Amino acid sequence: MHEAIAPLYSTSCKLGPSLHLLPATHVYALQSPETIMIRPTDFKGRFVALALLVFAICAILLYQTPLSHLSLPAVQQAGSNGGAVLTGHAIAPKLGNATAKAELGRAAWKVLHTTFARFPEKPSDEEKEALRSYVHLFQRLYPCGECAEHFGKILAKYPPQVSSRTAAAMWGCMVHNVVNKRLSKPEFDCVNIGDAYDCGCADKETTAPGDSTNT
The missing domain is CATH 1.20.120.310 (ERV/ALR sulfhydryl oxidase domain)
Known part of the structure; x- marks a missing residue:
């Protein structure tokens, strides 16, 4: 039992005395925050990629839509x-x-x-x-x-x-x-x-x- 606990105490000493009573899973989580947290740079990159994808889809749909359909509301408004x-x-x-x-x-x-x-x-x-x-x-x-x-x-x-x-x-x-x-x-x-x-x-x-x- 003492041999199983020894790595926990040796690791917690590196992080500070206030972590002696924390379970091992908490200690390792605090050692590697990048494994459970999303980096801001990663979120911004995904958002930009998604925005570019939506813009590309809209551009394709707009290119395929006849101009006469786009101008119809303006013509109707002018006529009214x-x-x-x-x-x-x-x-x-x-x-x-x-x-x-x-x-x-x-x-x-x-x-x-x-x-x-x-x-x-x-x-x-x-x-x-x-x-x-x-x-x-x-x-x-x-x-x-x-x-x-x-x-x-x-x-x-x-x-x-x-x-x-x-x-x-x-x-x-x-x-x-x-x-x-x-x-x-x-x-x-x-x-x-x-x-x-x-x-x-x-x-x-x-x-x-x-x-x-x-x-």
């Missing part, structure tokens, strides 16, 4: 907010200068009627939507705030007609007369709307007299 953008309140403040307001009105109608006159007679669906959006945004961004508010009410009652060039031109003349009536101005004969707002640009380019470059 499009109506609010086109039909919101007038952005510009009130324009108090009557002279500037009148000049602005003449220039604005010139732009609108010329745009309608140059619109395709058989537009595509995308072109129809482009003109419709243009009219609504023109109203929202019009530099005269109170004028824009009035025109917005007209658009709500008479939405833009974009099925053809003729439809767009006649609609533009009609809403112009609505504004003229409110301002106590004479109404315009819509039959002559094309002549009144002719931009002077032909649909097909012609060779100028004396120009022999194309002959």
Whole structure:
């Protein structure tokens, strides 16, 4: 019995007098802490390796996913907010200068009627939507705030007609007369709307007299 205990006491003396009464298993555990404890460096290394593995898996899945699927939520969000953008309140403040307001009105109608006159007679669906959006945004961004508010009410009652060039031109003349009536101005004969707002640009380019470059 004394021979079995002797190694215990000889080992415990190396560790200090306070360990004389500890069992042998405790003594050997304190002698070799690396056998029962995880080193911090080992834990960090495993964590970094796991993070790299997860990143690699995500990169592979992302590469295999079609881009159209990733862009779909953004397209849906843009489409859901499009109506609010086109039909919101007038952005510009009130324009108090009557002279500037009148000049602005003449220039604005010139732009609108010329745009309608140059619109395709058989537009595509995308072109129809482009003109419709243009009219609504023109109203929202019009530099005269109170004028824009009035025109917005007209658009709500008479939405833009974009099925053809003729439809767009006649609609533009009609809403112009609505504004003229409110301002106590004479109404315009819509039959002559094309002549009144002719931009002077032909649909097909012609060779100028004396120009022999194309002959």
